[in-house]
Amino acid sequence: MSKELKTGFIAVVIIALFIWGYNFLKGENIFAKNTRHFFVEYNNIQGLKKSSSVTINGLQVGSVVDIRFNHNPDKKGKLIVELLIENDFEFSKKSIAKIYSASLMGGQLLAIIPSYEGDLATSGDYLAGEVESDIFSTVGEKLNPLQAKLESVIVSADSLLLGLNQTLTIGSRKSLNRSIKGLEFTITDIRKTLGSVNQLLDSSKVGIKNTFDNTRIITENFMKLSDTLVNANIGFTIKKSENSLDYVNDLMAGIEAGKGSFGKFVKDETMYNNLTRMSKEMEELIREMKLNPKRFVHFSLFGKRAVPFDPEKNKKNKTNK
Numbered sequence: 001m002s003k004e005l006k007t008g009f010i011a012v013v014i015i016a017l018f019i020w021g022y023n024f025l026k027g028e029n030i031f032a033k034n035t036r037h038f039f040v041e042y043n044n045i046q047g048l049k050k051s052s053s054v055t056i057n058g059l060q061v062g063s064v065v066d067i068r069f070n071h072n073p074d075k076k077g078k079l080i081v082e083l084l085i086e087n088d089f090e091f092s093k094k095s096i097a098k099i100y101s102a103s104l105m106g107g108q109l110l111a112i113i114p115s116y117e118g119d120l121a122t123s124g125d126y127l128a129g130e131v132e133s134d135i136f137s138t139v140g141e142k143l144n145p146l147q148a149k150l151e152s153v154i155v156s157a158d159s160l161l162l163g164l165n166q167t168l169t170i171g172s173r174k175s176l177n178r179s180i181k182g183l184e185f186t187i188t189d190i191r192k193t194l195g196s197v198n199q200l201l202d203s204s205k206v207g208i209k210n211t212f213d214n215t216r217i218i219t220e221n222f223m224k225l226s227d228t229l230v231n232a233n234i235g236f237t238i239k240k241s242e243n244s245l246d247y248v249n250d251l252m253a254g255i256e257a258g259k260g261s262f263g264k265f266v267k268d269e270t271m272y273n274n275l276t277r278m279s280k281e282m283e284e285l286i287r288e289m290k291l292n293p294k295r296f297v298h299f300s301l302f303g304k305r306a307v308p309f310d311p312e313k314n315k316k317n318k319t320n321k
Helices: 003-025 135-167 170-182 184-202 205-224 226-230 234-256 260-267 269-291 311-315
Strands: 036-042 053-056 059-069 079-085 096-101 108-113 126-131
Touching: 036 096, 053 079, 079 108, 135 234, 170 184, 170 269, 184 205
Parallel strands: 036 126, 053 108, 096 126
Antiparallel strands: 036 079, 053 059, 059 079, 096 108
């Protein structure tokens, strides 16, 4: 055999290996028998890539060899996916090619859901396409109506706060401020009580430690129930949340319409005037307790009467002595 013949033979073998390797990298096996090409049209392929596996009933039977846009003006923007099937398994033209997520980490695969009714699918046929929603898309679809309900509740709450702001005038605000200042004495007593509680807690550290140990045991038991909570029906929980938001929305609407006690407080001036009058009376009572404490805690061996209430001195912040 001459050198020229050997060189030509080697060149042919190299070219053949190159063609085979190129098609193998594309997911095609030119030596496979019964290879068939099918086409599927999608609006969105959800990240499906070339060389992605194609399965039937979980068995890999081929791969995606090409993805391109449809050049038909009536179907502009749609995608055509070309499938190469290397298995002689037969199915009808009514079969569905569904894109699904391989895992939560991403990656899309394509599965043919076979149908055996009607004419058998042959190479070059178009199959119906579907895209399976992943868990994040499903949760998003559930949360969209909940978001709308929440926005409605926020609008009602904003309207309620606006009504309260209009109701509380400058005079009523000053009156409430004076009442709050009168409560400072009560807060001081509460602080003293909290100091006593702290001392009690210091003397009860052993009991508190036992309580925390019991809490840890309860927490461990709760963690054992976490699997059951994770597997809870999200859709049912969201539905209950929607019902709760509907109730809150109705409640806000009733308040806006002046229904109920709180609605009357916002809309009815009579209740507001009563509240203002009560605030002023509380202010006078606190001032009288501070100026003439003996009127409220009175003790006399000789029957001496307590100092009576004097409105004029009360207003001038003077004692009755």
